[in-house]
Amino acid sequence: MTTTGDRTPALPPSPAPGTARAQQRTRTRPAVLAQDGWAAWALGTVAQSYLALLAALTAIAVVPLGFGWGGSVVQTGSMRPVISPGDVVLTTALPETSPVPLGAVVQFRSTAPDGQERLVVHRIVEPGQSKGEWVTQGDANADPDSAALTRDDITGQGRLLVRWVGLPSTWLRTGQLAPLAGWLALTVAAVWVAAWSWPRRQRPDDRPTGSLHGGAGGPALTRGAALVTAVALVGGGMLLPAERASAAFSARTAMSGNSFTVGTWPTLALGRVSSYAVLASTRIANVALLGIGSSVGGSVAVSPGTSVTGFWPWDVTGSTDRDTAAARNARVDALALYEGARTRTATATAPATVTGALTPGVYRRTGPVAVSGTLTLDARGDSSALFVVQGSSLTFGQNARVVLANGASPDRVFFVSTSTTSVGDGAAVRGVLLSSGDIVLGRSSTLAGRAVSVNGAVTLTAASVTQP
Template sequence: MLGTVAECYLVLVLALTAIAVVPLALGWQGSVVQTGSMRPHVNPGDVVLSTALPADSPVPLGGVVQFRTAAPGGGERTVLHRIVAPAEEQGEWVTAGDANHDVDSSTLSREDITGQARLLVRWVGLPSVWLRTGELAWVAAWVALTLAAVAVRVWSWPRREDEDAPTPSPGAGAGPPAPALGRRTFLAAALAVTAGGTVLAGREPVWAGFTARTATAGNTFRVGTWPTLALGRVASFALLAATRVANEAPYGIGSSVVGSVGVSPGTTVSGFWSWDITGSVERNTATARNARADALALYDTTRARAATRAASTTVTGTLPPGVAHRNGPVHVTGTLTLDARGDASAVFVITGTSVTFTAGSSVVLVNGASADRVLFLGTSTVTVSEGAYVRGVVLANGDVSLVRATVAGRVVSTQGAVLLRAATIAAP
């Protein structure tokens, strides 16, 4: 009985391993599932075999596909999820794990699909999962169980004299049972199981796409977030400076501020007519001091935010949400279009040692982009040149200079002055 049980276990392991490994020789892709985002249909330790999606085949809506996506901490990882709906943008698709409450945070294009799932093999990748997660006790238990099964089956083999005994004639004594499998067969099986397990342990793992919640009880994680880019009490002002605010236009003509003006710890606001500022003027008041404290926090948080794209000297064209830091000057030229892609919470950050909006340049916000979520940060100065039209928050450590230009947003200097010459600043 023990020998029969051991034989059944070894045959099961051999069969599952063969089903998982043989297709790899035929060009299929094999991946060991690491997480429970596809439960109850796919569990950690299962092996999913997939094939490339033919160029003339439609995207399998409702099917399970394998694709590459960004991994936390950088790089990429392979994900195995179901295509659940077309995305709003033509040619893109929405994916989700069967066990997840939320769809994946990014959409999928056809070019991202590396394979379509074809065959599921249960359990055979569990040793690989245990090795990757450091659960060596389970690995040791599985190895011990397999070796014990081999030993029991070898021990229960009939003796050679029994194997060589003639088959009894009908009506004679029952005699020894014929062996189900020979020694050589079991030796080959044990080697095949070992080799197959080695192959599967080296297969690339597949993971769950990132979502904020999961219905899988065994999975617990905390949503990772960027530092919050909150204006705080800066939102009370259209213009905020540390040392002074000055309208340098001849006779104070041509400059205006739609909103409030604050300065702290300085107290100078000069060159404006009474009708040039529609809001209040706060000269080192508690309101101005509180706003400057929040401006300093916003400056530090913005600089600490990790970059998501390469920074360049010249910024123009259309950009998606993201963060670009440059240790050098940045020039915004032509028309810079910031596309939120329908995400009202999208954040855009562009920083440099100095930021210059060249003459005639403009910043355009589309598809839900908000001026208070667009930050242009200069670690020294920011210059808005003649004819420029800027939407967003202009944030500088040093002076900010605006010459015959318009900012539909806010202008903030944490350590310096804000100087206007026939310029307009209008709070969102």
């Protein structure tokens, strides 16, 4: 008799050692990263890119400090929109042998109205009224700073701008906890995602088929390393640099990448107006008197109008531009020049009748201004001294004279009218006539300077204009 033995049930095959390890790590990974694919790859790439940018900006802001540069975090928006609070300004000391850089952005210490000393980053726009003083202004501000600056006040000249990296420091100091908490959460999450998604070296038996990275993958960074990375980035963002500045670089700053290049201050700069002795918006007219016409020692231009009448070819020594590209460009600069002069902060109130002597400054009157007799503009030996005389209209009396003394330059003298300007017969004027409306030069009058009407016409009646 044959006996049949008991059958033992078959056991499931044991998983390969590598597969078990992969499954264990997969169960511990974040849900989004547990599935290798484009979503996991994209999320990891975004996290790594964010951390790389944050680390690079932090390094750019920190490394120069080790080479003697200064650094400060901008706190206010006086030079927006190009520079915002939270940007970091890096500066270098101004060498003793270098002149004060007119037109440059500098860092200096100033006493606020509350008596507290503060760090300011503004542009030097012009020399002050006293020798050795300089006027500064934020490019986004309508008026210059109230206190003049001396060389000893300057702590550095702007050299490098690092965007955004000081925002956590600003939020921390100003108590803006909501954006600070959001940034902290974002940075910690980015470190965690980057730690899990970074490709790692794996053993041959640890590579499931179809894995984007060649394996189920565990963190390339340990949790301890991820924690250290997060602390370093967060600490760097909140603690550097320690100094705080109340302003920043300007909208007029020329930028090459993040490098700062000093440019000239455009306010009250002639720009392309300097190419012309007479510039008008609608027309330029020469009115002869008893057969004697006017003469222009230089070029004339009109734009957007095209009318230039009454001149013989020899009456104008330079070019005659009728709504050419050069004329249009000059008018653009003339409008900026007029607006800058019109809105400039007054240093004194101009009398109804201006005569005698004036020192450098901005003299403004809300009503009409007349110049009579002899007006002497004394630059006190400073060739860059600025004179601005402004009124609702300007009238130079018959035989009135404007005399420039002690280094005064005609291109730094501006007679500004918000309507019309009239130069009487026989008057001798030096400087720039800058008018919103018409300019009329009377019989036998002379102008050593420029006649610029941004919205009107310029008429010469047997007059003479000589371009400086």
